[in-house]
Amino acid sequence: MKSLKEIPLEELNREEFIRQRVQGIAEAVGSGLAVNALSGGVDSSVVTLLGHRALGDRLKTYFIDHGLMRQDEPQKIKLSFQELGIRVEIVEAKKEFFGALKGITDPEEKREAITQTFYKKVFGKIVKESGARFLLHGTNYTDVEETVTGIKRQHNILEQLGIDTQEAFGYKVLEPLVDLRKPAVRAIGRALGLPEEIYNRPPFPGPALATRVIGEVTPERIEIVKKATKIVEEELSITKAFQYLAILHDDKVTGIREGKREFGWQIEVRCWESTDARTGSPTRLAYEILEKLAERLTSEVPNVVSVTYNVTKKPPVTIEAL
């Protein structure tokens, strides 16, 4: 029998998949409680819907506000799920995350700090207080693959790395999407009745804007990349590209403003054509768009003097910078 990840998308029986996974969750959790963290991305949104079908109110859904998300993201997501009849609790945790990230520049150490703060400190406490013994998780097959082959440590990969979550964090992890790639997850989301702006949302990394800041992650630098991200998403949403992003570099470059030298920041823009994130090519954006991006980023984001566009394929570059 073929494994799910090898089945062509058109042969995936969505209703059957949903029925099986809902049943699997219900059986695993029994009469207990479960929790999950909703980020607003397609993976965690699909898991939220599957979990609520299986468990109803016995699934508690939290949005961890670590301060690393896009502008106004927590409120937007809470509202979208409210319309689907699902209550989302926003957990304020900015201090914990910025505290854990202070002074760290190495990308793998950043991911590790976020993983530990997320699963151990913030979520561990929530689970303990709630009495839940299960965490529902949106890991998909590409996450597993990239982590196992050593390309990138996905923040949501735990058991695949040999971490016993039961022992380490006090709960067991259920991963109902672990054998699907992105296009299949989107198809399931659609079948579950998610609105299109969620099931077709461009991917956004787990550690969020922390992976879009090269060098130390501080509230000030997150503010810069948040503004840049908003502009890039506004200008590039019309492209229908697979993913588009703004990266704040740590390197400073020389600029001129009103005739005076300004040693300022550089924003790198990436925009990807891809079907499943395993390989990708830069979108051939018109120069009018690139120049408008450069104009807006250098005039609307304080101290940004330079904008570049990444023209490398994946591989050898990855979708995100870190």
Place this chain on the structure above:
Amino acid sequence: MKSLKEIPLEELNREEFIRQRVQGIAEAVGSGLAVNALSGGVDSSVVTLLGHRALGDRLKTYFIDHGLMRQDEPQKIKLSFQELGIRVEIVEAKKEFFGALKGITDPEEKREAITQTFYKKVFGKIVKESGARFLLHGTNYTDVEETVTGIKRQHNILEQLGIDTQEAFGYKVLEPLVDLRKPAVRAIGRALGLPEEIYNRPPFPGPALATRVIGEVTPERIEIVKKATKIVEEELSITKAFQYLAILHDDKVTGIREGKREFGWQIEVRCWESTDARTGSPTRLAYEILEKLAERLTSEVPNVVSVTYNVTKKPPVTIEAL
């Protein structure tokens, strides 16, 4: 009377300019000796020809090999001038420059280290030994303007910054091109009989590849940017753009090679449309060219995993990164 820098190029009387400047140099130097440093760029090449017309063998022309030039540059330049009947002496000074640059990451400190090593340590010694009391220098008007307004410290600006070269370095500086912008310098070069590959050469910064390396300048990092520069020049010479360059970033980014993570270097490419370097726009390069650049840079230059193209206008960015 209009100053030279305000005269439209077509009204510049080239023969008259050459006659006046040759006479000026001859009068200033009298029966003494002068020296000049030839970098192979259009400014210092024009000065070399003017100086030799004025002084003949009483001008000693040196090529300072600081190790920061393009691949094979010293030999190529020596040969080109040999064909014009001018002897160029190559001065080996790699140790002095890399020693002075060790540990420096701030761009202005880099420029200062190069200026001091060039004019005081290396050139000071040459002048002393030769007995020359004059240094001929290719400063042009844009250099002066940018230094005086504080945009960028040009390495060849000394007296404009209030440095008394007579006292500081033991010689007096003559700057026969100081009231010309680049197009006028090229026109004079042509009139002097320079070959087109020199008088139409894209500008190359005085501190050379040191300004194309963000962060510390080491022999290893210069080797990387040298290889990248060669590829960018090979691929972009057909564009006839004003200037094109490769910049080695200090920020590392995540890549994948043969399925494994490679935390590697990023090269930024810039290609400029400009007439005089005061303002500029990125050349609208075809994506075929950009993708070929990315492919060559990531496969031919060790440990480069990512390539970007700068899409910002000048201002607010400058032509060079530092």
